[in-house]
Amino acid sequence: MRVVLENVSKKFGSVLAVEEVSFEVEEGELFFLLGPSGCGKTTLLRLIAGFISPDRGKILFGEKLMNEVPPNRRNTGMVFQNYALWPHMTVRKNVEYGLRVRKIPSRERLKAVDEVLSLVRMSGFGDRYPNELSGGQQQRVALARVLVVRPDVLLLDEPLSNLDAKLRIEMRDEIRRIHKESGITFVYVTHDQKEALSMADRIALMNEGRIEQIGTPRDIYSAPKSKFTAMFLGRMNPIPGRVVRVTPGGEIVVGTAVGEIRTDKPVEEVSVGEDVECLIRPEAMRILSEEWALAGERNVLKGTVVDHAYLGEIDEFQVQLVDGSKVRVYVASSESKGVERKKEVAVAFDVGDVLLCKPSSGLAGEER
Template identity: 50%
Template sequence: MAAHLRLVNVVKRFGAAVAVDGVSLEIEEGCFFTLLGPSGCGKTTLLRVVAGFHTPDAGDVFLRDRRITHLPPHARGTAMVFQEYALFPHMTVAENVGYGLRMRRVPPARARDRVARVLELVGLLGHEAKYPHQLSGGQQQRVALARALVVEPEVLLLDEPLSNLDAKLRLRVRDELRELQRRLGQTTVYVTHDQEEALALSDRVAVLNHGRVLQVGTPEDVYRNPASRFVAEFVGLANFVPAEVVAPGRVRAGGVELHVDGLQGASGRRVVLAVRPEEVRVRQEPVDGKPNVLRGRVRSATFLGAVRRVTVEAAGLVWIVDVRADEPLAPQAEVSLELPAERLRVVEEERTDDQRGGGRS
């Protein structure tokens, strides 16, 4: 199937700075697609190129087979929700939502119907006559969403639309947004720097850094099989273990030998392995005769509600491990760490002799 939205080698520079550095992406119809990356990595710039607010220096944007690279925003079939909502303060909710329809010269009677329909969709019926300052943050966010949906865009573009909401409201609006997107089958490109949001919302995630796409995949794929150290570190928490390959499937790390499923390569090769805090198993009793078990000592234990996050010193490294919150692990406790061979993955060929390792906090 042809992609609904396709970016081909898009480059956008500001002076000498390259904000988007050769991005190619294919987004299927009905997909909730997220651009995830740290501040300044080019997410907004890329979204603006798609929306038509920036002209790329190179590359193209296609909607189905139509090249839209140089069309003005209103002629593309896209609609963008800006991070700061950008509602018109002097217009009512109904006027804000109907604005795009007036611009497109939709007859007033039909426009009124469509405004009413999207206001119902986003749960704002009854608020038509209010002004933005009379609404809560979450309601304003939904007005901004309604204003984009009302023009029935082929592709909806959302730039960090939840970042102004408090934690609780953010979760609720996030779920509503996902539910609405599914119900409408609305192709959506969503921008966030929040990895949890990206994992929770998306069908597919593209991880960006320095204007480049580092990895594209389902949330599980990106989380379980990060293609690089940056992705492993940015999407979730990971322990990084510098190691040396001693044979296919085996490495030496911190003075012990570990089995690593699927590991290829010549012995002597230096690599960095990653393992997630919840993938490491902790036991209080010694475990004998099993591979990939390290004896260690708990350094700290932090109660986080659903889990207890402990740091453990073992094999000369410091490990971050998540255990059940009711697990009675206190500092100084002696424990065994079991590292599943199928969960250790190579995320980097080591470039330095830096032998510090273990987790990042």
């Protein structure tokens, strides 16, 4: 089922929780609502489920306007953050509930429950009570409970946030598998960018009740359209400066305290003479320790390695630049030989990897 939101707004008292939100979720898509806590993503999910109704705007399932449809008539399936498995019912009773409500005869019910329990790999747990299950198992039952009624849309509210790190990663694959096998439209709310980037077909990144950007994980990560998006996903090294000139080739040259930086990727419109901020991802930076390697590099900053952390797959270096500021650089562990503390190095990066924005715009420019 396609889910369409058109200019949806919702106020709680005087607080605007959701403001003019529009998006379309395609049939069978795994769509993510991603954002920091308090950005309105859970409110959106509850609006779609019908627990609250919008002040303005339209919510459509397919062609049908859902605004006035009560939650029990929407045929959505919601997986709650803490699962909300009824503690006084067994797993089977929990899963069966939606079918009973729909007055499905008991023989079919039995079959459907068995099928769905095997889909979530919980066959044989039917007679347990929720408090006898582990977190991951409860999660699977919560999924089964909504999958069994074949909802038009499956809504997941931070479904993995109560699981430990390892299980969380296992369940990511599990949910993707279930999504594929069921073919149902999923709307998935999370604040965990790794979850969103690794699982989503498309992501809507939210901030303060609005949508910042909608796109595939790759789009959003590599071509952010706002400073907020750029700063929210992954890490960024911000370097302040001022636009000096624009080359005939379209490159913007920024003068900074650590040297000239060239970019062809302005996130916002900037003009010559304007104060700006250059944003460069740590993994887009390279460390060059030999003089000869500098030949041909356009963006080169000199500095000294002041700190080093070994993170397994990568090494993280802190390089102090000539003005005293520091940048963070990720280097694949296989290529970090010879780079060590106190060593004088050069940091280089491609013109296409520098994002340019206004220092005041977007979220306060704290580094993440």
